[in-house]
Amino acid sequence: MSSFSIIVQGAPYSSQAASSALNFSKAALESGHSIYRVFFYQDGAHNASSLVVPPQDEINLPKSWQALINTHKLDAVVCIASALKRGIVDANETDRYALPASNILEGFTIGGLGLWLDATLNSDRVLNFAP
Amino acid sequence: MISEPQKNRWLFVTTRSPWTTSSAASCMDMVMTAAIFDQKVTLVFCNDGVYQLLAGQNGKACGIKTLAHQIPALELYGVEHIYVEQSALEERGLQERDLIQPVTPLPYGQIQSLIAESLAVFVF
Numbered sequence: 001m002s003s004f005s006i007i008v009q010g011a012p013y014s015s016q017a018a019s020s021a022l023n024f025s026k027a028a029l030e031s032g033h034s035i036y037r038v039f040f041y042q043d044g045a046h047n048a049s050s051l052v053v054p055p056q057d058e059i060n061l062p063k064s065w066q067a068l069i070n071t072h073k074l075d076a077v078v079c080i081a082s083a084l085k086r087g088i089v090d091a092n093e094t095d096r097y098a099l100p101a102s103n104i105l106e107g108f109t110i111g112g113l114g115l116w117l118d119a120t121l122n123s124d125r126v127l128n129f130a131p
Numbered sequence: 132m133i134s135e136p137q138k139n140r141w142l143f144v145t146t147r148s149p150w151t152t153s154s155a156a157s158c159m160d161m162v163m164t165a166a167i168f169d170q171k172v173t174l175v176f177c178n179d180g181v182y183q184l185l186a187g188q189n190g191k192a193c194g195i196k197t198l199a200h201q202i203p204a205l206e207l208y209g210v211e212h213i214y215v216e217q218s219a220l221e222e223r224g225l226q227e228r229d230l231i232q233p234v235t236p237l238p239y240g241q242i243q244s245l246i247a248e249s250l251a252v253f254v255f
Contacts (some may be wrong), residue, residue, distance in 0.1 A: 009157070041157065041159045042153055042154075043153075044219075051135055076145070082157075113160065113161065113164040114164065114168065116161065116164070117165060117168050117170070120141070120251050126251060128253055128254065130154070130254075130255065
């Protein structure tokens, strides 16, 4: 059995990247592999938004990620530079920058690129899902 | 041309032009991070990624940081293995004198070997 880390660089719905990453992660876990970390980078940060409302007949990708993260207690990190640029903030960043609200989904955390580096060093494989 | 074993190196392949998407900049951020944390890094410019190496770029007019200004700093960060896909330059009518600094050209086959031999490969 292998340990994987996943980099997600695509925004939900704009490309297949986020959806493929989610499906791969599910398949890997169902096959008994482990996921060391999911790292959301660049437009991938939008997957952590709690404000996404797709039409009723489409999958809610951020909530699907959240369900997977919580079920398997995954370490899900959003790159801080990517997140702040795109308006994805947690309570700490809301305080720091005096913003009117925070919007990150519970289950996701915000962190630096050092955590991507750590994931690459400590996983058997790193898969990069980019648009 | 490839002077030392690649098996402990992280390979970054950057394939997009610097102005159309944030792909080139996000690759550079990861390259810098890996180098700062003492990883051995190899960077290859392929396809439209070779445009990142053009001299005389200035993003001021469109309000974007000029990525090309970071390239000469790569060596200071410890990124000493920088290559450019030879045929990508030729296909775009570019020559070494058009580039911001001398970069070792590699034929396609050697880039394939780099990919096969590296510890980790990140394609942007």
